[in-house]
Amino acid sequence: MQKRGFKFLNKKSQLITRNMIIHLGMIGILFLISFVLFSYVKSIEKDTEFQKIFLSRDLALMMNTLYSAPGNVEYTYSFDKLDLSKFKFEFKSLEDKQVAGVIDESIAKTYPYAKPSQSKEENLVYNANSIKFSKNAAKLTVTKNE
Amino acid sequence: MNKKAAFDMIVNIFRLLFVIVVFYSILFLARAFIAQKVDIFDVESKLLAHRLMFSNEVSYTDKDIGRNYIGVIDLKKFNSDEIEESLLNSIYYGKINSEASAKLTLKDLDDNIEYETFYNRELYDEKKVLVEAKLIGKGSAQSLDTNFYVLIKDDDKLKRGALKIEAILPNS
Numbered sequence: 001m002q003k004r005g006f007k008f009l010n011k012k013s014q015l016i017t018r019n020m021i022i023h024l025g026m027i028g029i030l031f032l033i034s035f036v037l038f039s040y041v042k043s044i045e046k047d048t049e050f051q052k053i054f055l056s057r058d059l060a061l062m063m064n065t066l067y068s069a070p071g072n073v074e075y076t077y078s079f080d081k082l083d084l085s086k087f088k089f090e091f092k093s094l095e096d097k098q099v100a101g102v103i104d105e106s107i108a109k110t111y112p113y114a115k116p117s118q119s120k121e122e123n124l125v126y127n128a129n130s131i132k133f134s135k136n137a138a139k140l141t142v143t144k145n146e
Numbered sequence: 147m148n149k150k151a152a153f154d155m156i157v158n159i160f161r162l163l164f165v166i167v168v169f170y171s172i173l174f175l176a177r178a179f180i181a182q183k184v185d186i187f188d189v190e191s192k193l194l195a196h197r198l199m200f201s202n203e204v205s206y207t208d209k210d211i212g213r214n215y216i217g218v219i220d221l222k223k224f225n226s227d228e229i230e231e232s233l234l235n236s237i238y239y240g241k242i243n244s245e246a247s248a249k250l251t252l253k254d255l256d257d258n259i260e261y262e263t264f265y266n267r268e269l270y271d272e273k274k275v276l277v278e279a280k281l282i283g284k285g286s287a288q289s290l291d292t293n294f295y296v297l298i299k300d301d302d303k304l305k306r307g308a309l310k311i312e313a314i315l316p317n318s
Contacts, residue, residue, distance in 0.1 A: 022158065026165065033169050037176055044180055057184045061193070068197040070216065097240030111318075112245050114197075117238035 048086070052109045055087060056101030060111035063091070063100050066135050067115050076145055078130030088126035091142045115140070187288050191313035194237070194246050195292035198265060198311055203232045204250070206299040219309060221300045224252055224261055233265045244269060248313045254298055255306040273314045282317070289314045 059077075066073055078084065090103045090110060101110030116138045125131055128144040135141075198204065199216075206220040207213065223229060239245045247270035252261045264270055273287035291312050298307040 022161075026161075029165055029169075033172065037172060040173075041176065041180075050182060054184050057186055061186060061189065064190075064193055064197070068193060068200065070200055070214065094240075096242060112239055114237045114239045114246070117235040 051082065052087065052102040052104070055082075055084075055089075056109040056111050059089065059091075059100040059102075060113045062133065063113035063115070063140070066133055066140055067113070069135065072137070073133070073135040075133040076130050077133065078145070083129075084131070085127045085129050089124075089128070089131065091123045091125070187315060187317075188290065190246075191288075191290040191315055192292060194248060194265075194313045194315070195290075195311040197237055198233065198248060198250060199294055199296075199309065201233065201236050203229060203236050215299075217294070218297045218299050218304070219252060219307060221252075221261070221298055224250075224263060229263050230265070230267060233263075237265065244316065246313065246315050247273060248311055251310040251312070252296075252298065253308045253310070254300075255308060257305070269316075270314055273316060277314060284317055287314050287316045 062075075062077065066075065087102045088104065089101070091100045092098065092110075097112045098115060099110035099112050103110070119138045119140070123142040125142055125144050130145040132143050132145040133140065134143075202214050204219055204224055206215045206218040206223075208215070234243065237246070243266050247266035247268075248264065249270055250263050250265065252263075254260070274289075276286045277289045289312055291310060294309045294311075296307045296309045298305040
């Protein structure tokens, strides 16, 4: 009966070769895992999805906070570590609700906010380094800060 | 297959399983450090509570000078039939408000009487069941109680009171 494995190797050599193949396979898997993880983290680094969600939530919360204030308010919204000019912002009164957030080509990330029912405003701010909020009585105006 | 080969195969299966476990652990750890959600429930519910508390609809207003006294609850306003409507109009999310709801409980500490009213009662009743059932995830809701010591203006008398606002917001 013919023996399996490499003909030119003895039993001990066969065992060494098999172990080498297993170890080389494991090293290959290790490289594969590293590659998958690095690609995953790299893709997240470039992704602005989280920034859009954060900004949308923050702006809706900002609108709620400003409308909660009993007096007149002027506030400039800006960040040192985040370039706001990369995003398009929307503050919009729809028929059934009003929303604030970030819009882009693919999908709009907007969240609703509450205002007094009598006030109605529609503003679109985009490519601004900072946004200016001015609240006078029940009227809130959002403009690009020049 | 001899005994040694069978043993080696079993060992290799365990090795493979171990590598898979390590792979998923690393993936899980990598994902755990990447924030993908923004949870602002506490801030939102506190903000709603303060907004209700500061609103003209429950606070006493001096009609002669138009001043609104924050922290002084007008009992007439609080017990009026229109309060729920006026609160919905002052904190207006839209025709259908599926964003926020609250229960306001005013306790007269001098006479030990409790009064209650609601902001968006329809949503409150709907979501309260889910909060009590302690369900989590989308579709469910969370609640947060905020307490204020207030004065109650009952005609000409000023009484000591406590206002408890239970805000219920749907999970998003």
